[in-house]
Amino acid sequence: MRVLVTGGSGFIGSHVIDKLGEAGHVARNFDIVESPHHAPGSVDTYLGDLADVAALTDALRDCDAVIHLAAVADVGQVVLDPVFNDTVNVRGTLNVLEAARAVGGVRVLYGSTIWVYHGLTGETVDETTPLTLPAHIYTASKLAGEMYCSSYAELFDVPYTILRFGIPYGPRARPAAVVPAFVRKALAGEPLTVAGAGEQCRRFVYVEDLADGIVAALDPAAVNDIFNLVGDVDTSILEIASVVREIVGDVDIVHTEARAGDFSGAEASGAKALAVLGWAPRTPFAEGVRRYIAWLKDAAGEARAPQLD
Ligand SMILES: NC(=O)c1ccc[n+]([C@@H]2O[C@H](COP(=O)([O-])OP(=O)(O)OC[C@H]3O[C@@H](n4cnc5c(N)ncnc54)[C@H](O)[C@@H]3O)[C@@H](O)[C@H]2O)c1
Structure with missing residues (x-):
């Protein structure tokens, strides 16, 4: 498969680019900056901003899927500028979905977070657990992205997979x-x-394991579904x-x-990712x-x- 990775120059995205290559896929990076983690010219890279739907559409043109990871991921930064966070995390995700809709036949794999379970009580939570309204702006923006994914599938037939990451290191x-x-x-x-x-x-997850899980989610069994990718x-x-x-x-x-x-959420279960994708951290x-x-x-x-x- 040819797979666009937004945020492929970042922490998680750069590992996803590597793991896509190892799994025999062709990776393309879409980011505002060149990857500091790859030799210059070694990765097919489209430099562009999530704000630019035309640039996203252009980068997606011959791809089978997009793994959408570009975001303001630092919760400290999010609080400093909630409006900018909204522009990147919410509107940016909407723009990725718009580009996928324009191109057609492209699945959007969306990088979300187990922060969506924050504040829930009980022993464990899983992908079927009803969520409460978020207490943090970062979580609100990531959840908005989840909601748009599900709406675009319903209204415009843009397939999605929501991946809720544990805390990577x-x-x-x-x-x-x-x-x-x-x-x-x-x-x-x-x-x-x-x-x-x-x-x-x-619930930490080693980043290379997480990247393996993200690539495993390209499996057709993951279409229009949600998976926790967490440590055990x-x-x-x-x-x-x-x-x-x-x-x-x-x-x-x-x-x-x-x-x-x-x-301080309840424990997020990774059982579904193991059962459906055969993925567990190692x-x-x-x-x-x-x-x-x-x-x-x-x-x-x-x-x-x-x-x-
Ligand atoms: N790191 C975590 O603790 C964590 C936990 C759960 C989920 N996530 C999610 O995983 C994803 C990746 O996180 P990360 O830790 O690799 O972040 P990161 O900051 O290392 O990487 C994000 C990348 O996105 C790019 N980017 C930012 N704004 C952009 C824009 N407007 N246009 C194009 N590119 C842009 C940045 O240049 C960077 O390379 C995010 O969606 C984040 O919300 C992260």
């Missing part, structure tokens, strides 16, 4: 995320700060700090006041963190970053 992660932040501090010999007792859990164990913030300390070296773990706005958390640190050191070596020398 691994090589190429943005520095603001929790694992990179802990690793950076540990490498600098600074104490690791944990909010409260550090018992809040996150919850990891507490304290456990993350402990793993990082074990790998990097002996630094202190310091407890601070609990923070508002941390993800990489244990400590191994994923080791690979992230190895990548960071390699990248720092290439850039001669002084903080890791």
Whole structure:
């Protein structure tokens, strides 16, 4: 298949580009910037903005599917500029659907998030769990994208697959995320700060596993359906700090006041992705963190970053 990846220069998208190639598909990147993770010229790239439906339509022209990942993905940035977030995450998704409608016969695989389950109680939640109105603007924008996918299928026969990602970590992660932040501090010999007792859990998923799951969702069995792509164990913030300390070296773990706005939803089940797509994550958390640190050191070596020398 020829597959357009919006946001293919980003953290998750760049791995999806790699995994598409490994699975024998032809990947095309649509992003506002060149991929910093691929050699120049090695990926078919359309530089363009999600705001530009004509550019999206042009990039989609001979594709079988689009994996739509371009977004404002940093929740901190979203809060700073909700209107810009809406332009990129909501209108941008609408534009991808419009382009798919114009081209015809293209499935839209939409990168959503388990944040849609935020605030739900109960042991586990799955794709059939009714959702409540979102408490965060980021979640509102991602849910709006889900709703547009379902409406475009209903009204215009644009097929979709909604993929709700767990919290990804691994090589190429943005520095603001929790694992990179802990690793950076540990490498600098600074104490690791944990909010409260550090018992809040996150369902992490190693990014290369996640990218495999996204590619697996190209299977026709996933048409017009929703899948959680999540890790299979919850990891507490304290456990993350402990793993990082074990790998990097002996630094202190310091407890601070609990923070508002941390993800605290019920556990999202990945059973459906296993049953229908045959996908489950494979990489244990400590191994994923080791690979992230190895990548960071390699990248720092290439850039001669002084903080890791
Ligand atoms: N990282 C996470 O924790 C996480 C969790 C769940 C879901 N997601 C979703 O996964 C997707 C990818 O996230 P990520 O972490 O790889 O983000 P990222 O910021 O690393 O990558 C996003 C990419 O989109 C591109 N982009 C942004 N605005 C654009 C525009 N207007 N036009 C074209 N390209 C544009 C950026 O240049 C970047 O390369 C997002 O949709 C995000 O909401 C991310």
